[in-house]
Amino acid sequence: MKKEIHPKYDKVTVTCSCGNTFETRSTGKGITKIDICSNCHPFYTGKQRSINKEGRVEKFKQKYQKFNQTEKK
Helix, strand or coil, X not given: CCCCCCCCCEEEEEEECCCCEEEEEECCCCCEEECCCCCCCHHHHCCCCCCCCCXXXXXXXXXXXXXXXXXXX
């Protein structure tokens, strides 16, 4: 490999908007800020929730309830 053509791979501190900080390695410089991390992401914390905006779930259930009733007859 050629010498001195690769970027330096240094330690950086990553700071999340929730306040969590951790160290990793990157070719970037200094402190990196992110919006969401594994400490506050709903998928990893198990705090996912179904948001029912404007009754969409009820509309879906009503639509397919009618379909299932006509199919059974």
